[in-house]
Amino acid sequence: MTRALILGGTADASELAAALARARIDAVYSYGGRTRAPADQPLPTRIGGFGGVSGLADYIRRETITHVIDATHPFAAGMSRNAAAACAETGTPLLALERAPWTKASADHWIEIADVDAAVAALPDEPTNVFLAIGRQHIAPFAGRPQHKYTLRFVDPPAAPPPFAAEVIVSRGPFTLQDEIEMLRPRRIAVIVARNSGGDGARAKIDAARMLGLPVIMIARPSLPERRRVDSVAEVMDWLGHRTCLGA
Ligand SMILES: NC(=O)c1ccc[n+]([C@@H]2O[C@H](COP(=O)([O-])OP(=O)(O)OC[C@H]3O[C@@H](n4cnc5c(N)ncnc54)[C@H](OP(=O)(O)O)[C@@H]3O)[C@@H](O)[C@H]2O)c1
Numbered sequence: 201m202t203r204a205l206i207l208g209g210t211a212d213a214s215e216l217a218a219a220l221a222r223a224r225i226d227a228v229y230s231y232g233g234r235t236r237a238p239a240d241q242p243l244p245t246r247i248g249g250f251g252g253v254s255g256l257a258d259y260i261r262r263e264t265i266t267h268v269i270d271a272t273h274p275f276a277a278g279m280s281r282n283a284a285a286a287c288a289e290t291g292t293p294l295l296a297l298e299r300a301p302w303t304k305a306s307a308d309h310w311i312e313i314a315d316v317d318a319a320v321a322a323l324p325d326e327p328t329n330v331f332l333a334i335g336r337q338h339i340a341p342f343a344g345r346p347q348h349k350y351t352l353r354f355v356d357p358p359a360a361p362p363p364f365a366a367e368v369i370v371s372r373g374p375f376t377l378q379d380e381i382e383m384l385r386p387r388r389i390a391v392i393v394a395r396n397s398g399g400d401g402a403r404a405k406i407d408a409a410r411m412l413g414l415p416v417i418m419i420a421r422p423s424l425p426e427r428r429r430v431d432s433v434a435e436v437m438d439w440l441g442h443r444t445c446l447g448a
Contacts, residue, residue: 202226202440205265206243207283209234211374211401212297213271216433217241223442228263232272232279236356256286269436270427271297275335275395277422284425295439296429299399301421302406309415315422316341319393322417323348329387332366333394333405334419339363351387374401380408395419 204220204227206213213229220227221242229241233248250256260268270283280296287294304310311322316334320341323330327347332339336354343363350366357370369383384392384405392409394402396418409416430436 202266202442203264204228204267204269204440205230205260205263207268207270207272207279208241209238209276210271210273210399212299212399212433214239214241216269216271216297216436217243219433219437220440223437225440225442228265232276250282250286253282253285253289256282257289260286260290260292265292267440268292268294269297270294274298274301274397274421277424280424280427284427293439294427295436296424296427297431297433297436298429299397299431301396301398302403302418304418305410307410308406309409309413310418311415312418312420314420316419319417319419320345323391323393328391329389331384331387331389331392331405333392333402335395351383351389353383375404377404377407377411380404381411384408384412384414389414391415391417393417393419396421 202225204225206216206227206229208229209232217229227243229243229245231238231245231247238247250259268283268287270280272279283294313319313322316338323345330348331351332342333353336358339352339362342350346364350364351369352362352366353369353371355372358368362368392405392414394405394416406416
């Protein structure tokens with residue numbers, strides 16, 4: 201009997217949950233618990249960390265999970281590494297549902313760098329309006345460049361103000377190209393710092409940067425253990441042996 205665990209928190213994971221529910225496949229959806237009001241899922245849902253590799257391995261055994269689908273955000277590297285280790289320990293098949301990274305077009309002006317510290321170093325020296333399109337847990341190093349005026353955007357209001365001068369926008373995506381242009385233009389944003397998340401949901405800011413001729417300091421994805429990867433829900437259903445249940 202199949203019993204799948206979706207490691208979620210992304211639009212792709214929600215799409216997969218809908219497909220599994222439609223196909224009546226026994227599955228659990230897992231949220232990390234970062235947002236205060238995560239979207240409802242059409243599957244039984246659990247929220248919060250498992251307690252590292254051993255906690256996840258225990259959960260897999262206790263809940264008789266037969267398949268794990270890592271549909272977390274490409275930058276949620278800790279969860280992905282734990283999933284690879286716990287699945288290896290318990291002998292559970294693991295599949296990553298991972299959207300392809302964005303690729304640079306000729307009209308894009310990207311400064312491609314490896315991590316957040318390199319993004320801080322890549323900012324200009326003169327005071328600049330910067331849109332920091334990265335998760336709240338990564339903003340602290342930008343306090344080292346306090347001459348800039350930062351714009352941040354979060355799903356929930358932050359518990360504490362950022363450790364530097366910043367305007368905080370509280371809003372939940374996805375955003376359209378028009379939304380992004382209307383956010384960037386009046387603030388005279390001159391540089392965007394983004395992570396190469398890939399997919400359509402977060403893409404509009406990259407398209408807006410191209411249209412407005414803005415440079416993007418693009419942070420590359422973290423490296424992850426080798427695992428089987430697909431980029432569509434249909435391929436996950438196929439892997440689970442339920443392709444015909446898609447109704448497509
Ligand atoms: N990183 C982003 O920018 C981003 C963007 C959109 C959505 N998200 C979602 O937000 C969640 C947290 O992201 P993150 O970057 O903080 O992850 P992370 O650094 O890789 O994870 C840190 C810890 O949070 C717990 N965790 C993360 N995702 C979980 C899940 N789906 N179910 C249960 N526990 C989970 C795990 O705790 P234990 O070790 O205790 O098990 C994990 O070790 C992820 O589910 C991700 O898909 C992240």
